Amino acid sequence: MSGEVLSSLAAGERGRVVGFDLPPEQQQRLLEMGLTTGVEFQIIRYAPLGDPLDLKVRGYHLSIRKREASCIRVARL
């Protein structure tokens, strides 16, 4: 499956991070929060206004915006 990004997953779906198309500084921040290449995650929900989203990774809840999420390549699980 190519071309899938994190924001294309619906609430409840699981995926694995494959790569990033983000500026280095933003990518580094995401990595440090544990969203590293190869890690598995689950989308828990989208915020009431549709953005940002709440994802569970490494056992905790992290919220990022769709804008950045659309630059994270993932494989659906």
Add this chain to the structure above:
Amino acid sequence: MTTLVQQAETVRQVAIAGNPNCGKSTIFNALTGMRQKVGNYPGVTVEKKTGRFFGSHGETMSLLDLPGSYSLQVRSPDEAVARDVLLGRLPDTPRPDVIIAVVDASNLERNLYLVAQLLDLQLPVVVALNMVDLAEQNGCVIDVAALREKLGVPVIPMIATKGVGFIELKQALSCDPLPKPAVCVPMPEVIETEARALAEKLDISSDIAFPEALLLLALHDRALAELAHEREIIDATLAAQRRIRDVDLDPMSAQVDARYAWIQKVCHAAVSKPGDHSVSISDRIDGVLTHRFLGWAAFLGAMALMFFCIFTVAQYPMDWLDGACTGLANWVGSKLPASDLRSLLTDGAIAGVGRVVVFLPQILILYFFLGVLEDSGYMARAAFIMDRLMSRVGLHGKSFIPLLSSFACAIPGVMATRTIENRKDRLVTILVAPLMSCSARLPVYALMIAVLIPAANALQKAGIMLCMYLLGIIAAFVMAWLFKRTLLKSETPMLLLELPPYRMPSLQTVALRMWERSGIFLRRAGTVILALSILLWALATYPKPSDPNASPADALAHSIAGKMGHALEPAIRPLGFDWKIGIGLIGSFAAREVFVSTMSIVYNVESSDKENIEPLRDTMRNELRADGRQVFTPLVCIGLMVFYVLAMQCISTVAVVRRETNSWTWPLFQIGYMTALAWLGAFAVFQGGRLLGFQ
């Protein structure tokens, strides 16, 4: 000086580090109790919190609270503080002897990332494995002995909120000598080699050169230029980064990946999850509180409750304080003969400071709610819900709390901007925060509504007030949008928001926070506000009229403030304001609510009771211009309210903005743009209204 040096030698310096939401402040507060003080690191706006406690042999130890962060990787000067403290590079802060690394056991993997970085520093580390009860509830079993062995440092299981583990923590801290970490996180070979080579070029002592080199290697160009000052080091770092890329590794991410790979091994050995994937209580609460419809209801309900308490419950203690100030002024007045000194003390100092201190109950209630919301974990959800709206104008979900606080008072609002990492976004939030209608505007609104519609019913009053609040909110968002596109141009910041599990707020944490914040507020009232109150008093008192029996109104007209009102008249005539209103504007430059008392002096209305504005209202309504027209026409009343919605008119906010931005540029700019905005707003109301044929 000798005593200071001696102290530094004998008192063990302990630093406490950890991710946000790991319970770091609970441990800090439990160790130090009331023996803590809050200051600032020089040059940056990061809070420096220190305290003292006693080790297991009764020896005094000094505890430094490092800013909560997810990583030691530095990207801005504010973030550099934690690193500089740990590397011993701040002149007034000794390098710690030992670090307490607080770790949330229920969120172990990500929390261990910071620990992995701390282990590189060659300083003794004690891991405080906090919230072990929560981890167990989540079906997570941690083998503490295995964790200790894998991390190579003491690991103390704790439940800080219940006081469990503090004896063992103190024992570990009192250990002599303190053991250095036995384990170092393995890095890819090329990174290790390059870091060693770079470390030798750094002009710092050898034990901190290696961790510093690691941090430099992971920096991208812009941050590197900002943080490493020597050209030679920058070039060496860039060359090393190129060599790392040559072997197909990314210098920015290789270290992170290596640390998480190591963490996974540690967790694999020390943590077992007996296949429990049930939805936790916290997740179930979230299902309601961030629900599409219920989430909004809960959010609005929480906000409504908070403001109900701020505006109604706080009224009682505020009335007592007001009474106490009046009582004190009367008492001083009765003890002293009529003189300038008496007037200075009663009308200048006591009245001026009293007018600000009166807001203390509101500020305490605000901090109580903010503390409970923060400590329970709801604040992150409020940011989660509001982020979409805030990002429309280029701001962050985190800007929401400061703006919300500003409805009570801009001072806590401006102080709350400290949680915004990006400097430009923080400045934008500070610049627009005072546009939110604070409680000091209420007396002005109340007076002007009474003059506008003397027999207004509750619905009319509430309607006009609501319009004023909405005007402030709209102005704040428009200005934020404008600033983000012009003066403080920057990308909409990335959102990286942790949604921590809900928990019962700790009353001690909330109470200490209220204590600390109100202390800052009161100190300011005692210094800056006192000085300015006296200055304004002098402006309104001198020079005195030659006739000693002149009425207060004549005396005021004769004073510098009165002359300034006249001088101001040409500037405010297009707004429909006369020179008497000008005096009111000048008198309330330091604090908006002073407008009411200044107007009663101008119109010679004896009214000691601020609740009873009827005599003043009637005098103002009957006031006529030279040509016989009414002064306070509906357009002037509305224009005056609009002016107060938009104008800065608060010297305490100016003082706090100066402190928080570390410059006079921003507060002066803020006064300038808000006054211009206020003038334009009132102009539009008056002239626009007249064009449309209104009075």
